[in-house]
Amino acid sequence: MVAFTTRHIGAVGEDRTKLLEAVGYESLDALSAAAVPTTIALGAPLNLPPALDEAAAAAELAGFAAANRPRRAMIGLGYHGTVTPPVIRRNLLENPAWYTAYTPYQPEISQGRLEALLNFQTMITDLAGLPTAGASLLDEATAVAEAMALARRVTRKGSVFLVDAQVLPQTLAVVRTRALATGIDVVVVDGDLVEALQTHEAFAVVVQLPGADGGVRGTDELRAIAATAHDNNASVIAAADLLALTMLTAPGEWGADIAVGTTQRFGVPLFYGGPHAAYMAVREGLERQLPGRLVGLSKDADGTPALRLALQTREQHIRRDRATSNICTAQVLLAVAASMYAVYHGPRGLRAIAEGVHDKARRLAAALSATTELAGTSFFDTLTVTVPGRAAQVVADAAEAGVQLRLVDADRVGVSVGEDATEADLAAVAQAFGASAPGEQRLGDLAGHDRGVDYLTHPVFNSRHSETEMLRYLRTLADRDFALDRGMIPLGSCTMKLNPTTSMEAISLPGFANLHPFAPASDAQGYLAMIERLCSALAEITGYDRVSVQPNAGSQGEFAGLMAIRSYHLANGDDQRTVCLIPASAHGTNAASAVMAGMKVVVVKTADDGSVDLADLRAKVAANADTLAAIMVTYPSTHGVYEDTIGELCALVHDAGGQVYVDGANLNALLGLAQPGKFGSDVSHLNLHKTFAIPHGGGGPGVGPVAVRAHLAPYLPSHPLLDEAGPATSYGPVSAAPFGSAGVLPISYAFIAMLGADGLRESGQAAVLAANYVAKRLGEHYPILYTGAHDLVAHECIVDLRPLTKATGVTVDDVAKRLIDYGFHAPTMSFPVAGTLMIEPTESESKAELDRFCDAMIAIRAEADAVAAGQWPADDNPLHNAPHTQARVVADDWNHPYPRSLAAYPGGLRLGSVGTGATDKYWPASARIDGVYGDRNLVCSCPPVSSYAE
Numbered sequence: 001m002v003a004f005t006t007r008h009i010g011a012v013g014e015d016r017t018k019l020l021e022a023v024g025y026e027s028l029d030a031l032s033a034a035a036v037p038t039t040i041a042l043g044a045p046l047n048l049p050p051a052l053d054e055a056a057a058a059a060e061l062a063g064f065a066a067a068n069r070p071r072r073a074m075i076g077l078g079y080h081g082t083v084t085p086p087v088i089r090r091n092l093l094e095n096p097a098w099y100t101a102y103t104p105y106q107p108e109i110s111q112g113r114l115e116a117l118l119n120f121q122t123m124i125t126d127l128a129g130l131p132t133a134g135a136s137l138l139d140e141a142t143a144v145a146e147a148m149a150l151a152r153r154v155t156r157k158g159s160v161f162l163v164d165a166q167v168l169p170q171t172l173a174v175v176r177t178r179a180l181a182t183g184i185d186v187v188v189v190d191g192d193l194v195e196a197l198q199t200h201e202a203f204a205v206v207v208q209l210p211g212a213d214g215g216v217r218g219t220d221e222l223r224a225i226a227a228t229a230h231d232n233n234a235s236v237i238a239a240a241d242l243l244a245l246t247m248l249t250a251p252g253e254w255g256a257d258i259a260v261g262t263t264q265r266f267g268v269p270l271f272y273g274g275p276h277a278a279y280m281a282v283r284e285g286l287e288r289q290l291p292g293r294l295v296g297l298s299k300d301a302d303g304t305p306a307l308r309l310a311l312q313t314r315e316q317h318i319r320r321d322r323a324t325s326n327i328c329t330a331q332v333l334l335a336v337a338a339s340m341y342a343v344y345h346g347p348r349g350l351r352a353i354a355e356g357v358h359d360k361a362r363r364l365a366a367a368l369s370a371t372t373e374l375a376g377t378s379f380f381d382t383l384t385v386t387v388p389g390r391a392a393q394v395v396a397d398a399a400e401a402g403v404q405l406r407l408v409d410a411d412r413v414g415v416s417v418g419e420d421a422t423e424a425d426l427a428a429v430a431q432a433f434g435a436s437a438p439g440e441q442r443l444g445d446l447a448g449h450d451r452g453v454d455y456l457t458h459p460v461f462n463s464r465h466s467e468t469e470m471l472r473y474l475r476t477l478a479d480r481d482f483a484l485d486r487g488m489i490p491l492g493s494c495t496m497k498l499n500p501t502t503s504m505e506a507i508s509l510p511g512f513a514n515l516h517p518f519a520p521a522s523d524a525q526g527y528l529a530m531i532e533r534l535c536s537a538l539a540e541i542t543g544y545d546r547v548s549v550q551p552n553a554g555s556q557g558e559f560a561g562l563m564a565i566r567s568y569h570l571a572n573g574d575d576q577r578t579v580c581l582i583p584a585s586a587h588g589t590n591a592a593s594a595v596m597a598g599m600k601v602v603v604v605k606t607a608d609d610g611s612v613d614l615a616d617l618r619a620k621v622a623a624n625a626d627t628l629a630a631i632m633v634t635y636p637s638t639h640g641v642y643e644d645t646i647g648e649l650c651a652l653v654h655d656a657g658g659q660v661y662v663d664g665a666n667l668n669a670l671l672g673l674a675q676p677g678k679f680g681s682d683v684s685h686l687n688l689h690k691t692f693a694i695p696h697g698g699g700g701p702g703v704g705p706v707a708v709r710a711h712l713a714p715y716l717p718s719h720p721l722l723d724e725a726g727p728a729t730s731y732g733p734v735s736a737a738p739f740g741s742a743g744v745l746p747i748s749y750a751f752i753a754m755l756g757a758d759g760l761r762e763s764g765q766a767a768v769l770a771a772n773y774v775a776k777r778l779g780e781h782y783p784i785l786y787t788g789a790h791d792l793v794a795h796e797c798i799v800d801l802r803p804l805t806k807a808t809g810v811t812v813d814d815v816a817k818r819l820i821d822y823g824f825h826a827p828t829m830s831f832p833v834a835g836t837l838m839i840e841p842t843e844s845e846s847k848a849e850l851d852r853f854c855d856a857m858i859a860i861r862a863e864a865d866a867v868a869a870g871q872w873p874a875d876d877n878p879l880h881n882a883p884h885t886q887a888r889v890v891a892d893d894w895n896h897p898y899p900r901s902l903a904a905y906p907g908g909l910r911l912g913s914v915g916t917g918a919t920d921k922y923w924p925a926s927a928r929i930d931g932v933y934g935d936r937n938l939v940c941s942c943p944p945v946s947s948y949a950e
């Protein structure tokens with residue numbers, strides 16, 4: 001079999017030689033030796049197992065999957081059996097047109113997933129009965145923590161957060177972690193919430209629906225809680241099961257200000273805990289406080305309705321340490337899947353699924369009540385059954401019969417009915433309790449909740465219920481978007497590389513897909529073994545001692561790492577060490593995470609050459625010597641350069657008693673070349689969805705492992721429901737599930753296994769070669785902003801457009817949008833320097849694709865010069881009018897001073913191979929979108945169809 005390395009790396013053989021020649025080096029080793037500072041360069045090869053070919057890697061993953069025992073999961077606690085419609089699994093979750101897309105920051109080429117996300121938001125607002133919902137959060141537990149932070153920002157009163165004792169245990173633990181650093185006092189109320197609201201100066205209260213034991217509070221009680229909370233100037237958060245909401249009174253209806261929860265049971269596999277999309281909906285007046293991304297309606301340059309991300313000034317990439325949260329990568333692919341489940345089933349189909357689940361639970365309750373005691377009779381899908389002294393035996397007997405139940409304690413067992421539960425499962429459960437199989441008797445109700453089907457009335461949820469219609473809808477939306485399956489996405493800092501099919505296939509194996517995160521360790525042996533080997537490989541690659549894969553995005557890894565630093569200082573009695581130094585060029589998540597970890601951000605200047613200004617660093621270290629907690633630096637820097645001062649920087653901070661956090665999102669430039677854990681850093685997060693080939697999903701999932709040196713290992717995240725998840729000395733969990741988004745870890749496992757030590761190094765080197773090739777070719781037409789030793793860049797380069805803008809009036813926006821006409825996704829715009837483009841080609845692009853991109857950029861430069869020369873007016877030229885939609889180009893009147901062919905086919909016709917005249921032209925779905933208009937006229941759910949007709 002051909003080595004995977006030659007499939008993964010785009011330019012090999014002669015093409016690689018040509019790239020090397022252009023850059024002026026003999027070999028990859030010669031290039032990396034010149035680029036990577038000798039003070040940090042890795043001496044010996046990484047100690048990893050020999051590379052596997054694709055078949056062997058697939059077999060190894062199949063072995064891990066087979067070592068898991070996903071029985072029928074009836075454990076509950078926020079994770080439920082569900083049936084993923086095959087049309088959605090195959091054409092969405094397993095379809096690279098969906099999973100290889102980037103976050104929709106370039107909305108003109110993202111209308112498909114933006115529409116799907118608008119559907120998601122509409123689904124959530126309808127079911128929650130609240131007017132605005134975001135486009136997904138990371139999991140239910142962090143969503144509750146985000147809601148807590150939101151409530152505190154708006155209430156500005158007291159520090160007490162009241163938590164219903166029925167909140168899911170992992171949610172409580174994550175909330176406690178978040179509360180630790182920000183001085184919030186978490187008070188758990190096992191009793192009357194109304195009374196608790198009257199006795200505590202609380203800023204908010206959270207109630208769980210249904211509660212962890214399955215009980216559903218009545219509508220009157222919920223109204224009383226909300227009224228009392230509002231009388232006391234406290235916010236009300238409902239953590240609600242989405243399927244239950246099809247039958248329960250909507251939270252907005254009884255007075256909740258915020259509703260949060262998971263959307264997993266809308267057709268998304270259990271995945272041993274994730275990835276799953278969480279949701280958040282808020283009442284009117286709180287929309288500007290939402291964490292994470294929000295999709296809104298706007299219009300394009302032709303006045304046509306178009307979607308784009310709204311109110312971005314809330315977000316970390318703009319607001320930094322004053323952002324509403326640190327969330328960047330969220331859970332777009334999973335949110336899209338859940339929304340499609342609602343589109344496919346429609347309101348009546350969802351209601352029927354919920355009624356089916358509820359009815360099974362009621363029949364089971366009737367059967368069990370004959371021999372056992374139930375905790376209550378108001379429930380949706382979950383029962384807590386008291387069997388004094390026999391709980392472990394019941395759980396074991398059920399497992400023997402193929403069903404996993406929840407062991408609450410020695411006397412109680414939890415049973416939760418999912419969409420996938422069969423009559424045989426119900427009979428097996430009854431038998432484990434010593435009861436006879438459920439019959440026609442029913443017991444229990446919904447505590448007076450009496451909701452009509454008053455949701456999802458929009459046509460989109462009422463017109464795609466056949467598989468044919470669903471298939472075509474998925475295809476139609478996917479075709480509007482530009483993903484890696486069409487061409488290069490050269491986004492600097494985002495590392496959009498190949499997501500190998502071999503590694504993707506494994507995640508659909510039932511052994512990986514269908515395991516409940518709180519299944520006993522004995523049923524998860526395959527996952528535990530795979531995760532342990534992945535963590536040690538990541539430790540070897542980074543030079544750290546221990547790794548936790550629990551954080552489910554880079555932002556969460558940052559928070560976890562900073563919490564480790566905080567814990568370390570506290571353990572040393574250095575309570576006053578709370579200052580976090582962050583260079584001006586840092587990613588926005590860094591500053592936002594520091595604030596969440598209770599730190600104060602002090603910005604360090606950038607020197608003229610783009611490196612951290614060491615003189616300023618010295619001054620800031622001296623000024624904060626006693627209070628210095630940490631520095632957070634990105635390496636290679638966000639300017640795409642290997643700074644040779646990194647060792648000095650680490651020493652300076654260490655000498656002052658601070659810890660060094662290296663943001664490892666740019667690890668692609670270090671693979672097999674240098675190890676942050678060895679060159680002076682104490683902790684890093686990695687982005688498996690960048691460097692280690694997990695697809696970006698159009699904005700998530702992500703995995704942000706945190707890697708530490710030994711002295712910080714006692715402070716890696718842990719989990720209340722699984723001892724194996726982390727050290728007992730930890731501050732607690734940062735994610736709902738013990739291993740975060742475990743379901744996508746096989747992707748990175750396979751990636752590392754198939755490359756091996758040599759392949760990883762070759763990948764890193766090839767990424768550096770590609771970036772330097774692009775810098776070399778473009779450098780003749782645009783200034784390259786920063787370079788390091790020998791005029792080399794690392795894995796990305798910044799093209800400075802400011803001189804061009806000054807000379808010609810052509811903006812960075814114009815260039816980015818014109819690239820769409822040439823068939824490209826734009827590079828990263830205006831980060832980390834305004835008015836620039838940051839290009840990261842990655843190792844996976846071929847020489848042909850690199851050249852196609854460079855040719856486009858060079859042609860655009862010529863177009864800009866033509867504008868400057870007066871050939872076209874400044875406000876009517878191919879750049880200003882880009883991107884050109886098909887509707888524009890075929891319109892009967894064309895009155896621009898350049899031809900249609902130049903508008904649509906600026907690179908010339910790329911003919912289809914059979915020569916029929918077909919071309920591989922990508923047409924953007926919208927002309928340039930007006931973001932400001934949309935922010936002024938905020939619409940974040942599906943607009944009535946009539947509004948499109950206007």
Ligand SMILES: *Cc1c(COP(=O)(O)O)cnc(C)c1O
Nearest residue numbers: 328329493553554555587665702
């Ligand atoms: C992508 C990135 C992050 C954030 O990672 P997410 O997974 O999006 O939260 C942090 N720092 C840098 C430098 C990045 O490029």
